[in-house]
Amino acid sequence: MRYCPFLLLLLFFASCEKEPASPVDTTPYVLELPPHFPYPDIPEDNELTEARVALGKMLFFEPAMSVDSSITCGACHKQSLAFADDLPISPGVRGRLGFRNSPTLVNLAYLTKVNKDGGVPKLDIQALVPIEDHAEMDLPILHAAERLNADPEYVDAFQRAYGEPANPFTITRALGAFQRTLISANSTYDQYLMGEVSLNADAERGRQLFFSDATNCSSCHGGFNFTENGFFNNGLYETYEDWGRRRVTGLPEDDGVFRVPTLRNIALTAPYMHDGSLPDLQAVLEHYNTGGTTHPNKDNRIRPLGLSTEQMADLEAFLHTLTDTSFLTDQRFKP
Amino acid sequence: MTKFKFSTLALLAVFALAFSACDNDDETPGIQEGTVNMMFEYTVDGAAFDTTQVYDINGTSVQFTIANFYVGGIELMPEEGDAIPVEGKYLLVTPEAGMQEVTTVPAGHYHMVNFFVGVDPAINSQSEDDFTSRDAEDPLAIQFPAMHWNWNSGYRFLRIDGKVDTDGDGTMDETMAFHLGTNNMLQNVSLTAHKDVEKGSNMLHMEFDLAKLFEGVDLSTDFSTHTMNNPELAAAVRDNIPAAISMMH
Numbered sequence: 001m002r003y004c005p006f007l008l009l010l011l012f013f014a015s016c017e018k019e020p021a022s023p024v025d026t027t028p029y030v031l032e033l034p035p036h037f038p039y040p041d042i043p044e045d046n047e048l049t050e051a052r053v054a055l056g057k058m059l060f061f062e063p064a065m066s067v068d069s070s071i072t073c074g075a076c077h078k079q080s081l082a083f084a085d086d087l088p089i090s091p092g093v094r095g096r097l098g099f100r101n102s103p104t105l106v107n108l109a110y111l112t113k114v115n116k117d118g119g120v121p122k123l124d125i126q127a128l129v130p131i132e133d134h135a136e137m138d139l140p141i142l143h144a145a146e147r148l149n150a151d152p153e154y155v156d157a158f159q160r161a162y163g164e165p166a167n168p169f170t171i172t173r174a175l176g177a178f179q180r181t182l183i184s185a186n187s188t189y190d191q192y193l194m195g196e197v198s199l200n201a202d203a204e205r206g207r208q209l210f211f212s213d214a215t216n217c218s219s220c221h222g223g224f225n226f227t228e229n230g231f232f233n234n235g236l237y238e239t240y241e242d243w244g245r246r247r248v249t250g251l252p253e254d255d256g257v258f259r260v261p262t263l264r265n266i267a268l269t270a271p272y273m274h275d276g277s278l279p280d281l282q283a284v285l286e287h288y289n290t291g292g293t294t295h296p297n298k299d300n301r302i303r304p305l306g307l308s309t310e311q312m313a314d315l316e317a318f319l320h321t322l323t324d325t326s327f328l329t330d331q332r333f334k335p
Numbered sequence: 336m337t338k339f340k341f342s343t344l345a346l347l348a349v350f351a352l353a354f355s356a357c358d359n360d361d362e363t364p365g366i367q368e369g370t371v372n373m374m375f376e377y378t379v380d381g382a383a384f385d386t387t388q389v390y391d392i393n394g395t396s397v398q399f400t401i402a403n404f405y406v407g408g409i410e411l412m413p414e415e416g417d418a419i420p421v422e423g424k425y426l427l428v429t430p431e432a433g434m435q436e437v438t439t440v441p442a443g444h445y446h447m448v449n450f451f452v453g454v455d456p457a458i459n460s461q462s463e464d465d466f467t468s469r470d471a472e473d474p475l476a477i478q479f480p481a482m483h484w485n486w487n488s489g490y491r492f493l494r495i496d497g498k499v500d501t502d503g504d505g506t507m508d509e510t511m512a513f514h515l516g517t518n519n520m521l522q523n524v525s526l527t528a529h530k531d532v533e534k535g536s537n538m539l540h541m542e543f544d545l546a547k548l549f550e551g552v553d554l555s556t557d558f559s560t561h562t563m564n565n566p567e568l569a570a571a572v573r574d575n576i577p578a579a580i581s582m583m584h
Contacts, residue, residue, distance in 0.1 A: 119487035132485040
């Protein structure tokens with residue numbers, strides 16, 4: 001009798017809400033970061049656990065996530081290329097071409113707005129874009145969930161990770177969790193920062209140029225991740241077929257405005273720009289050295305720089321020090 | 336008060352709470368309440384809506400496949416007193432949806448019903464929560480066919496898909512897609528209802544006329560907008576929404 005009110009109280013509190021899901025396996029997954037990398041914000045509803053990261057990796061390499069089971073996320077995001085691709089536009093299902101270059105997936109944990117136009121407010125729902133896009137995997141997420149829930153291995157993995165079956169929430173969260181672990185922080189430049197190596201002479205000259213007011217590179221590509229996550233027009237075109245951020249905001253001042261990408265592993269992620277129109281680093285450096293076109297939205301930091309051939313070569317040598325070879329072969333990211 | 340009496344009292348109180356927690360009070364003595372439902376009858380210039388049917392709209396042959404929209408911000412205006420808002424209630428209206436329960440209100444005469452077609456800016460911005468977190472039964476959860484944009488995490492407020500015959504040769508040659516979204520596309524609708532809500536179930540029966548929705552739009556040339564790529568066309572359709580929805584009885 002004494003305990004009855006408490007039992008009833010419990011009933012009362014449990015009666016109106018759906019039962020909170022309880023994942024079976026809550027072993028935390030801790031990111032390994034060097035001192036110059038802050039620990040990223042992890043959303044409360046998707047704390048990193050071993051089970052979630054493992055599930056996300058399964059999904060990342062799962063052909064059933066595409067409508068005809070022909071491609072996986074890994075088809076356009078190859079580990080050997082820092083989870084980017086080497087084509088201007090990577091083909092989706094049935095060879096369909098979208099209109100944007102496949103980006104690197106390194107250090108996504110630090111992104112504030114996702115996609116080149118910032119149209120997705122958080123990494124944890126970004127996976128909806130490639131899964132559902134007609135020119136990518138072309139599979140409605142509810143159909144993806146049905147497929148996964150028909151597979152006992154996935155039923156078990158989703159229970160362990162989230163205590164729920166596959167659904168739009170758990171699919172996108174698991175992929176977000178795995179992608180958050182794709183940390184690249186062991187480039188030659190990182191080793192240099194930690195005093196383990198020194199840069200050779202041309203890379204050192206390039207480093208000084210990169211961080212100088214003469215080039216202003218680091219005013220957009222600054223910080224430990226070589227991006228301040230800003231959105232700018234870099235004067236690539238006078239007329240943009242792809243509106244960039246204007247596609248999201250509808251504002252003319254956002255025409256041709258795209259997210260500034262990280263430069264980590266940049267030597268591996270050719271071709272460059274939102275549409276993959278510049279084939280190599282020399283072409284990119286040439287673009288910035290000439291100051292680009294006269295688009296009204298062009299950021300005023302994009303202006304003729306007057307760099308010599310040697311200076312551009314030095315900058316390129318510095319950009320090569322941002323390559324993290326251990327990331328490319330990290331067993332944790334392999335299928 | 337003895338210990339025994341106190342625990343009995345606590346027990347009763349908890350019982351009372353537990354039983355009152357989830358339901359609206361059905362009846363307060365003296366005040367009768369009625370359930371209000373909404374139903375949208377799809378028509379094309381008075382003809383019944385059917386996805387197998389080809390319609391002539393402003394001289395262009397059209398066949399529909401999808402005609403869905405969100406309704407929110409519903410409020411009922413009684414004869415006297417303030418409007419009764421139905422907080423947080425959304426309906427996903429489709430040709431198959433039929434009657435959908437909206438709320439329970441005191442019996443009496445209601446002269447107006449107001450709502451908007453779309454999703455309010457706070458929910459559409461997805462800043463705190465998002466549609467992947469919602470229960471499958473929630474109309475704002477991810478839907479198939481999709482009522483959201485995958486590249487821009489907002490809702491499609493209204494989605495009309497189909498085929499059009501652009502050159503009049505009898506063959507449907509272009510895909511029609513009117514996907515209206517973003518906060519600018521929220522459209523208020525205000526209808527004279529003159530509805531006597533009685534105890535039990537009551538229905539607000541409305542007509543949704545797709546011919547009126549495309550009034551002034553030349554579907555042989557303007558057959559597609561995803562809002563951002565053609566905001567003028569999207570706005571023209573948005574502005575037609577109030578005329579396309581009317582109270583039947």
